[in-house]
Amino acid sequence: MAKWGEGDPRWIVEERPDAANVNNWHWTEKDATAWSIDKLKSLLTSIEINSPELGSWKLSDIKPEGEASASNRKGKLIILYDWTINGKIEGKASDASESSSGTVEIKNFSFESELEEAEINVKLQPITNVLKKELSDQIILKLKQYLELLKKDFADGLQLPTAHGTSQSSKKSTVEVKNVERQDSSKTSTSGSSSLGLKISTKRAKLSDSFKCEAHELYRVFVTEEMIKAFTRSDAKVEGHKGGKFVFMNGQISGEYVELDPPGKIVKKWRSKDWPEGHYSVVTIELVQKEDCTDLSLVQTGIPSSDHERIKDGWKRLIFEPIKSTFGYGARIL
The missing domain is CATH 3.15.10.20 (Activator of Hsp90 ATPase Aha1, N-terminal domain)
Structure with missing residues (x-):
């Protein structure tokens, strides 16, 4: 057992007289x-x-x-x-x-x-x-x-004052505006101490595909818990409404629906479990109904540069192809 005053500072309740959100540790x-x-x-x-x-x-x-x-x-x-x-x-x-x-x-x-x-x-x-x-x-x-x-x-009030009347941010500047620099090609960004906060080197991905189904059917695949469970063959928790959270692929992917405009547009904050904590990309999916298929275009910004190719491959191999095979959306509409 740790001696008095030598414990993990995240859990020292004396820092807050009411013990609420000790050291501003909790989300x-x-x-x-x-x-x-x-x-x-x-x-x-x-x-x-x-x-x-x-x-x-x-x-x-x-x-x-x-x-x-x-x-x-x-x-x-x-x-x-x-x-x-x-x-x-x-x-x-x-x-x-x-x-x-x-x-x-x-x-x-x-x-x-x-x-x-x-x-x-x-x-x-x-x-x-x-x-x-x-x-x-x-x-x-x-x-x-x-x-x-x-x-x-x-943001006043998010970081609570301690027993000494000061918040964590008054002791040390810890504001992070997630002002991530976008890269469309070979542009690079190194982590630095910008006045707006820590930067993460990121890239942008753009993909497109066609599915042999109606636009409203494809839209439902991306916002319905049971359908996501079916094509990922894993557990999922999905709140298919604006502001709703989602977690699937056994917790590997999580995020929040930012904009839902059925049957043509979905915007969501999206992150991989192994990304830096608190960092989200933004995924925009647009669906266009054609005569015999639905065209999908996807733009994802804010992908950590080191994960860019894996994420692009994942959309094709783990999302698009399983959707087609699971629901028959790769076949022709007769």
Whole structure:
């Protein structure tokens, strides 16, 4: 038996007078989606440009689509987010006689990419390169503010104070925004101490296949517990609804359904058991009904680089082919 004060610090209850979540060791999570939608709308609609050179412009009707969450595990704050944002731009150029309007689209604003890699598309006639750059710079600034608020304000309370009145994060900076750098080919990323958190070298996989069935039938295969048990020939726990968790292949694969749009689209957070703890990829499956088959396209981002080929092979060998053989979806529809 360990002497007083020499035990594993994760279990020293004195660190918290109420013994709740000792040393912030246990997993806690907060859904930040609704909070984020309001915050992104507020931040982006505050953008205004007023100058003799560029004229007067402002953003409006901001519509964020996506999700965000904040989690605490082993004293580390993990931030996940994935957003596509659309809005309007209205105003008047300094040399114009009439007002004009256009649209703004922000894509690739995700924990899988660097903030500066967010795609900002402005459709406005006329528009100058100077105005476009100014808009992009202000949008990036507001997105950065959103991430700072997500970490500081929304996540407040996830890491509980100790008996001494301080949280684990006040002793040591342990915030991890899972800001994973995406690699489409030979691009590499090494682990480093970025101000936004630890990076993991990742890659992106894209696969496609055709199945001899209706789109709604194939959709059910990916969200129905009994069907997943059948083609994997293993135990599975599946909550086939938005926000529902899944675990299959005897615990090797787990995750959560992020978006379900039957019968054409499934988006889910997805991880392999042997990946770094807390790291999830994002899988997007799209199904297109054709005359005699259903075409499937799959994009998976955030795959640890060392596991890229194994994961791609696994989708073909352990998912697609077993689905065809188990349910007869490799045969022709007569």
